[in-house]
Amino acid sequence: MHVTGTTLQQRHKKTSIVLALASGISIFAGMTAPAHALTLMDILRGGPGAGRAGQSDNGLPGVGSGRSAMPSERSLADPEPLPKVSGPRYYTYKPDAERAVKTAGFAASSAADASRLLAEAKISAPADIAAALEAFYGKTAQPIWVSDGDINEKAKGVLALFERAADYGLETTDYRLSPPTLTTASVADPAASGSPVVTSDASPASPADGHDRALMQFELALSAKVLTFAQDMLRGRIDPNRISGYHDFKRKDVNLSLVLPFAEKGTDAAAYLEGLAPQSAHFQALKAELATLRAEAIDNGPQVSLPDNLLLKPGKSSPDMAGIIAAIQHTGSDALKTKHAATLASYQQTPDYTPELVEVVKTFQAEVGLKPDGVIGAATVRKMIGHTSKDRIGKVVVAMEQARWLPNDLGQRYVFINQPAFQVYYHDRGVEQFSMRVVVGSRSNQTYFFQDQIETVEFNPYWGVPQSIIINEMLPHLRQDPNYLDRLGYEVSVNGRAVSSSSVDWYGSTQNVSVRQPPSSDNALGDLKILFPNSHAIYMHDTPSKSFFQRDMRALSHGCVRLAEPRKMAAAVMGTTIEDINARIAAGQNVAAKVPAKIPVYVSYFTAWPNKDGKVEFFDDVYGRDEAMLKAFAATTKVRAAQI
Numbered sequence: 201m202h203v204t205g206t207t208l209q210q211r212h213k214k215t216s217i218v219l220a221l222a223s224g225i226s227i228f229a230g231m232t233a234p235a236h237a238l239t240l241m242d243i244l245r246g247g248p249g250a251g252r253a254g255q256s257d258n259g260l261p262g263v264g265s266g267r268s269a270m271p272s273e274r275s276l277a278d279p280e281p282l283p284k285v286s287g288p289r290y291y292t293y294k295p296d297a298e299r300a301v302k303t304a305g306f307a308a309s310s311a312a313d314a315s316r317l318l319a320e321a322k323i324s325a326p327a328d329i330a331a332a333l334e335a336f337y338g339k340t341a342q343p344i345w346v347s348d349g350d351i352n353e354k355a356k357g358v359l360a361l362f363e364r365a366a367d368y369g370l371e372t373t374d375y376r377l378s379p380p381t382l383t384t385a386s387v388a389d390p391a392a393s394g395s396p397v398v399t400s401d402a403s404p405a406s407p408a409d410g411h412d413r414a415l416m417q418f419e420l421a422l423s424a425k426v427l428t429f430a431q432d433m434l435r436g437r438i439d440p441n442r443i444s445g446y447h448d449f450k451r452k453d454v455n456l457s458l459v460l461p462f463a464e465k466g467t468d469a470a471a472y473l474e475g476l477a478p479q480s481a482h483f484q485a486l487k488a489e490l491a492t493l494r495a496e497a498i499d500n501g502p503q504v505s506l507p508d509n510l511l512l513k514p515g516k517s518s519p520d521m522a523g524i525i526a527a528i529q530h531t532g533s534d535a536l537k538t539k540h541a542a543t544l545a546s547y548q549q550t551p552d553y554t555p556e557l558v559e560v561v562k563t564f565q566a567e568v569g570l571k572p573d574g575v576i577g578a579a580t581v582r583k584m585i586g587h588t589s590k591d592r593i594g595k596v597v598v599a600m601e602q603a604r605w606l607p608n609d610l611g612q613r614y615v616f617i618n619q620p621a622f623q624v625y626y627h628d629r630g631v632e633q634f635s636m637r638v639v640v641g642s643r644s645n646q647t648y649f650f651q652d653q654i655e656t657v658e659f660n661p662y663w664g665v666p667q668s669i670i671i672n673e674m675l676p677h678l679r680q681d682p683n684y685l686d687r688l689g690y691e692v693s694v695n696g697r698a699v700s701s702s703s704v705d706w707y708g709s710t711q712n713v714s715v716r717q718p719p720s721s722d723n724a725l726g727d728l729k730i731l732f733p734n735s736h737a738i739y740m741h742d743t744p745s746k747s748f749f750q751r752d753m754r755a756l757s758h759g760c761v762r763l764a765e766p767r768k769m770a771a772a773v774m775g776t777t778i779e780d781i782n783a784r785i786a787a788g789q790n791v792a793a794k795v796p797a798k799i800p801v802y803v804s805y806f807t808a809w810p811n812k813d814g815k816v817e818f819f820d821d822v823y824g825r826d827e828a829m830l831k832a833f834a835a836t837t838k839v840r841a842a843q844i
Contacts, residue, residue, distance in 0.1 A: 287445075287645060289445055290443065290444040290445075290446075291445075293828070293831060293835045300322065301325055301330045301333050301424070302330070302334050303322070304319060305338045317412055318416040318420060321417045321421075322417075323421055325424045325427075328431075329428060329431070331456075332427055332456035332457060333424060333427070343416070343419045344423065344460065344464045344469075345419050345423070346418070346419050349411075349412070350415070354469050355379070357469060359377065360470065362375035363376070367487065367490070368433060368477050369486070369596070369601055370437065371833065371836075374437070374836070374840045375428065375429050379418055380414035380415055426460070426469070427456050427460070428840070430456070431456065433476040433477050433604075434476055434604065435454055436605060437832075437833065437836050438601060438833070440649070444825070446647075446649060446825075447649050448650035448734075449605045479608065480609065481814070482603060482610075483600065485810035485814050486599050486600050486808065486810065486816060489596055490596045493589055494593065504527045504530070504585075505523065506523050506527060507520065508581065509578065510577070510581050512575070512576040513575050514558045514574045518553065519551055521552070521557070522550075524561070524576060525544065525557065525560070527585060531586040536560070536564060539563060540560045540563065543556045543559070561576060561580070564583070569752075570752050571750060571752060586818075592818055598808070598826045599806050599807065602829075603806075607651075611627075612627075612629055613629070613797070614801065614802065615654065615769075616801075616804060617638060617740075618804050618806050619647055620820060621806075621809070622637060622639070622640060624638045624769070626769065626773075632812040633772065636768065638761050638762060639743070639756050639757050639761070640755050640756075640759075641755060641759035645758045646759065647761065648736045648759070649805045649825075650734065650736070650803055651800060651801065652800070653798055654731070654773050654800075654801050655733060656731040656794055656795060657770050657774055658728060658730075659727065659781075659789070659792075660719035660728075660787075660788060660791070661729045662723075663717040663725045664715075664716045665690075665717065667710065670715055675706060675710070678704075679706050679707065682701060682706060686701040689718065691718060692704060692714070692715055694713055694714075696714075719788075719790055725742060726741060726743050728741065728742050728767070728770055728781070728785065738761065741761070742767075745762075746764075748762070749764040755823075773795050774795060774796065805825055807819045807820070807826055
């Protein structure tokens with residue numbers, strides 16, 4: 201980026217003259233922006249259409265809507281292609297790479313036939329599983345799962361546990377293994393067993409010898425499955441960072457070297473493995489919900505059909521009114537049905553949306569977290585129809601997997617943001633103290649999924665404009681009007697030196713250009729921000745755009761988390777009062793205060809999650825991440841099926 205003088209001004213002046221001659225109007229007046237375009241004041245106010253009265257259509261004081269709708273004029277005004285900064289992407293999931301287990305060293309541990317035959321077994325496994333097998337069987341002479349020429353009770357207990365893997369949100373077929381059998385028929389005729397007899401130069405082939413070899417193959421295969429199961433119980437099947445660039449977790453380390461020795465020495469290997477499941481209250485609530493959903497004989501899904509574009513206001517009528525009441529009776533709570541029992545019992549399938557029915561709908565909306573205004577729109581219809589049992593089961597399985605990415609103990613004091621719920625929850629002394637609505641990133645500017653630690657509350661903050669916003673959203677205006685940021689009161693610097701917006705060559709690189717908005721009533725961050733430094737530049741903050749919190753779908757920001765009650769959250773994490781927070785803001789100074797205690801923050805993404813009463817609630821998959829998870833599960837199962 202270069203700071204220029206007369207040459208740059210002449211360049212822009214010439215561009216303006218050409219435009220004026222071509223269009224007969226000023227380039228800064230009367231132009232029409234695309235309906236979907238975001239402007240800078242949209243950013244400040246919270247999103248499209250949030251400008252204040254008295255401003256131009258795009259919310260920019262003194263500026264029209266920017267580029268002309270005519271392609272020829274756009275090319276004249278902006279002869280160089282506009283750069284774009286793209287966000288992270290979703291990946292095609294690739295499961296752990298595998299290699300052959302090196303069994304040659306197993307025979308050296310003992311001269312016993314079992315070790316000799318084990319050395320001839322052939323399986324593949326991920327590198328860490330393979331290494332654990334090699335380390336264990338390189339030292340151990342005796343099998344774990346085979347005794348007296350057959351699989352033992354310890355092995356049978358583990359196989360029975362694997363059949364219940366789905367209870368823990370895992371995939372049963374990932375661990376299923378059939379034990380070898382030696383029948384009378386196979387002794388008389390090896391071909392009758394349907395399994396080939398393995399031969400070697402050291403030992404002549406026989407049915408019994410083939411069975412022993414199969415047992416050792418089973419021994420090694422079961423140990424590989426046991427290690428996989430233990431690892432999955434503790435950290436999950438999926439590496440979150442292979443899902444998308446929006447996932448950011450250090451995958452948990454599992455000490456696999458302890459698993460097989462525990463299984464060998466203990467009397468009940470199945471109980472040991474089952475005990476590895478997360479014991480947290482949220483995981484146990486998800487597990488119980490999964491069992492309930494699977495045990496239900498009827499589908500929890502939609503029993504009625506309602507149009508997606510339904511819009512019904514109080515006092516109006518609709519032929520879908522009967523379906524609305526039927527849907528509420530199916531998905532509404534027992535408390536709702538008790539409260540409005542008389543109204544529901546007397547309803548005669550009429551199309552009129554009467555005041556009594558409005559009250560039923562308002563109660564329903566309040567129960568499901570919607571604005572209780574009685575207006576039946578798309579969001580209310582989605583809640584009325586609900587999710588099918590299959591959908592709910594999928595959401596719970598995904599949630600159980602993702603819960604394994606988090607610490608088993610979230611802490612006594614922490615902040616939990618759940619993006620699909622558009623809510624943040626503050627916990628202290630192990631109990632939820634309060635929750636509030638939030639606005640999270642839009643689908644094109646998604647909020648990441650990660651955990652961190654709150655460090656600072658900044659009062660009367662500056663807003664350091666990210667490069668993505670400078671390039672994607674400010675640059676089109678700056679190329680037409682280099683004074684754009686100066687007029688809006690923004691501070692611009694190049695290589696740390698303050699300059700005027702008009703002196704910057706906005707046709708060059710913006711790499712060394714910094715833009716920030718000083719503290720003010722219009723500041724995009726409002727009165728404060730709560731920081732947990734991370735590589736994604738995500739934090740919680742206030743906003744001058746309060747109306748967004750009244751919306752049901754609140755994926756509207758550029759990625760940061762906007763708080764409905766920022767002063768309440770700041771007081772909680774600072775361990776002080778709201779009055780104290782008010783006083784610090786009223787002082788008018790830009791001050792960063794360190795949080796006095798370590799407070800984890802979980803910027804999470806769960807479409808199924810238990811509330812403070814332990815009841816699992818379900819949310820829409822706003823970013824489509826559940827779908828990506830289900831594809832990753834399928835890819836993992838496919839690879840595991842080919843391991844043995």
